[in-house]
Amino acid sequence: MKTAMSNNSPGATDHDGKSIWKFLLSEMKPKGKFITPFNIISIPVMLLGLALIVIRFWKGIGAITNLTQEIPWGLWIGFDVVTGVAFAGGAYVLTFMVYILNMRKYHSIVRVTVLNGFLAYLFYAGALLLDLGRPWHVINPIIGNSFGTSSVLFLVAWHFLLYMIAELIEFSPAVAEWLGARKARKILSGMTIAAVIFGITLSTLHQSGLGALYLMAKDKIHPLWYSEFIPVMFLVSSIFAGLSMVIFEGSISEKVFFKQISEKNHQAQKSIIHGLAKICAGAMFAYFFLQLLVFIHGQHWSLLNTPMGFWYLLEMLGFVLLPMLLFIVSYRTHNLTLIKIAAIITMLGVILNRLNVTVIGFKWDMAIRYVPSWMEFVVTLAVIFTEIWIFRWVINRMPVLRDSPTWVNENM
Amino acid sequence: MGINRRGFMKLLGVTGVTLAIGRDAVATTGKTNEVEFYGILYDAARCKGCRGCEYDCEEAHGLPEPLPTNKIPAIRQTDETCNTVVNRYKTSKGEVFIKRQCMHCNEPACVAACLTKAMHKTKMGPVTWDGDKCMGCRYCMVSCPFDSPKFEYHSPNPKIQKCDMCFERLKTGEMPACAFNCPNEALLYGKRRDLIREARRRMYEKPGLYTDHIYGEHDAGGTGWLYISPVPFEELGLKTTLQQSSYPALTKGFLYSVPSVFVLVPALLLGIHQATKNNGSRDENSDE
DSSP states (O other): OOOOOSTTSTTTSSGGGOOHHHHHHHHHSOOSOSOOHHHHHHHHHHHHHHHHHHHHHHHOGGGTOOOOSSOOOOHIIIIIIIIHHHHTTHHHHHHIIIIISOOGGGGGGHHHHHHHHHHHHHHHHHHHHHHOSSGGGTTHHHHTSSOOTTOHHHHHHHHHHHHHHHHHHHHHHHHHHHHTOHHHHHHHHHTHHHHHHHHHHHHHHHHHHHHHTTTTOTTTBOTTTOOTTHHHHHHHHHHHHHHHHHHHHHHHHHHHTGGGSOHHHHHHHHHHHHHHHHHHHHHHHHHHHHHHHHHHHHTOGGGGGSHHHHHHHIIIIIIIIHHHHHHHHHHHHTOHHHHHHHHHHHHHHHHHHHHIIIIISBTTTOSSOOOOOHHHHHHHHHHHHHHHHHHHHHHTTSSSSSOOOHHHHHHO | OHHHHHHHHHHHHHHHHHHHHHHHHHHHHHHGGGSOOEEEEEETTTOOOOOHHHHHHHHHHTOOOOOOGGGSOSSOOOBTTBSOEEEEEEETTEEEEEEEOOOOBSSOHHHHHOSSSOEEEOTTSOEEEOTTTOOOOOHHHHHOTTOOOEEOTTOSSOOEEOOOTTHHHHHTTOOOHHHHHOTTOOEEEEEHHHHHHHHHHHHHHSTTTSOSOOBTSSGGGOBSEEEEOSSOGGGGTOOOOSOSSOSTHHHHHHHHHHHHHHHHHHHHHHHHHHHHGGGHHHHHHSOO
16 A cells, blocks of 8 residues: 655645546546455455345345345344444544543544444445345435334434434545645534534434334344343443444554554554553443343343353353453553454454344244355445445545645644 | 534434424324224134135235145245235144234334334224335334234345235225135124124133133234134244233333433533533543
8 A cells, every 4th residue: 555645645735736627536546556465355255246236136135145034134234234333333432532522642543433434334324225125215214205203213214314424524624635625624624523412412322223123023032132221232332342443443554554644643552542442441341230230130040051041141251251351451461462352352242242132142942043145245245345445545545544734734 | 613503503403303203203102092993803713724814815915826725834924925824733622723914913013113104004903014115124024023024035126015904995895805705704803892892702602612811902012903712822823922012112212212312412512522622731641
C-alpha cells in the first residue's frame, strides 16, 4: 500500500488544479500493488458471491440457503446483521467518549471507527436485502404507506437508516478534506455534536432492539439464552464487542497502513489500547454479572447438566469470564499482545453469543438442525471482503488514519 | 451555538414523532378486545379424518391438490403449498384426528411483528396477508408460536402462505370452505364467544368424552380456532406449554421504553457534553 504522505497528495490541495470530475476519476483508479495475498483470496470469493446472488434473485432464497419453514432466519441474519451490528458498536462508544465525555486521547481513532461502523451498517443492512424475499417493498415501512409501528423490526429498520445518516455526517468532514471543500467542511463539522448525540441515542435503541426482535420467539430459543433481558444483554455486550473490534482492527490497520499514521499517533496507540482494554473489562464484568443474575433468576440449574448447558458454560466462562480476566491482567502488566488476544477471544465470544440466540439455540430441540449451506458462507464472506475493499479504498484516499490537511487547523 | 440549537430542534422533532407513533401502537392493541371476532371450533371427537377439508381448502385457494391418504405420512406440517393438514395420532383413546392450520390469534404475534402491516388482523377475526406490502423479511415466521406463516423459498417473487379463514368468502357472507363442507360437523364457524359456549355445552352434555380444556380459549392469549378433544392436546401434537397471555405483550416493555429513551438520553448527553466541554486540556494528561 503506497500512499503519498506529503501535503501535495490529492485532497490536501485544490486537486492540483484539476477539475473535480477529473480528480474523482483519477481517484477511482486502484492505488498500490494489485497482486497481494488479500486480493488473490478476496476477488474469486467476491465473484463467486456475486454469481450466487444472481442465482438467489433468479431462483429464490431456497436455491442457495438451507433455510426452512421452521428456521426462517439463518446465517445472513444471525451473523451478518445481528453480529455485524454488535461489532459496529465501537462507533457509538467512541463518539460518546470523545465528543460527550471529551476524552481527547481517543480522538485519533474516532474517524476510522466511525468509518468502520458506517461501512458495517451499509454492508450488513445491505446484506439484509439479499435475505428479503420481496426486497422491492423495502421502502414500504420508510415512505409511510404502511407503518407497522408495533413491530420491533420497524424500529430497527428506521434506526439503521437514521444511524447511517448520522454516521455519514460524523464522517463527512473527512470527505470534505479529501475533496478540499473548505466551506463544506466547516458546516459539516459543526453538525458533528448533533449527529453524535442522535447517533448514540439511536444506537442504544437498536443495539438492544436487535435482541428485542427475538422476544416473541419465547418458546423457540433455548431457555438458557432466552430471557426478557435479551435487549439489555445485547446493548451491554455491544460495548465490548465494538471496542474489541476497534482494538483488533486498529492492530491490523497499524501494520497495513503503517505509513499513513503519524509518529505522534503511533505513540498514542499504546495508551489508547490500554484504555480500551480497561473499559472492555469493566463492561464485561457488568455483562457477566447481569448474565449471572438472569441465570439465577431463571432457575435453570438443571439445564446446566445437558449438552446445551455445557455449551452455555463454555460461552460464559471461556468467552466472557476468561477474556475479561485477560483484559484485567494485560492492563495491569501493560501487555499489548495479551490485550489483542483477549480482544480476539471476546469477539469470538460475541459471535458465539449472537449465534446461540439466533441460530444454534433457535429451535435447538428440532430433529433436523439448520446448518448454513456453503453458499451462505460464501455470500457472507463476499460481503465482508467487499466491505474491506471499500474500507481500504477510503483509507488510501481520505484523511482517516493520517492527519487532516494543514488548512483545517489554519481555519480553526 | 446555532448549530447545536438546530440539532436539538431536530431531535425534538424526531422525539415528537416517536411519541405520536408510540401512542398509536397503544391504541391499536387496546381496541382488539372490544371487537367480536369470528372463529372456528374443531371437535376432535367428531372428526373422522376424511380430509375433505384439505380438498375444499385447496379448491378455495387455488393450491395444488393434496395427495391421497395412502401416499402421505400420518403426521405432516402445513407448508407453502397447503394451508391445512389433518393428522392421525395413535392416542390413549385410540386413533384421533386433528386438523392444523393458522390459529388466527386474538392478538397475533405475526401482526405485531410485521413492519409493513402486510399481516393484518381483520375486524372479523381472520389474520390476512397483503402481498403489496410484504417485503419478505419472515419476521412473522420467527415470531409465530405456532409456525403458521409459510414462505415460498423457491420463488423469485415469494409469497407468505397460510390459512386466511377464507376471508374472501367471509366478505361475501359465505362461511370458510372447510367449515361449510365438513360432512361430520366437526367444524363449526361462528362468533368466538358463542363457540366457547357451544364447546362447554358439549363437554357438559357428554361427561367424560372430552378433556377439560378448550385449546385456544386462553392459549397464546386466545385464538380464533378453538379445539376440543377426547385426549389431552399434547397427544395430538399441539403445544400446551405456550403462555396464556398474548405474544405481542412480550415486546411491549421494550417498545414503551423507546419514547423515554428518545427524550432522556439526548438531554443527558447534551448535559454531559456541556459539563465536560472545557476539560479537554486536563484529559490530555490523565490516565483515562
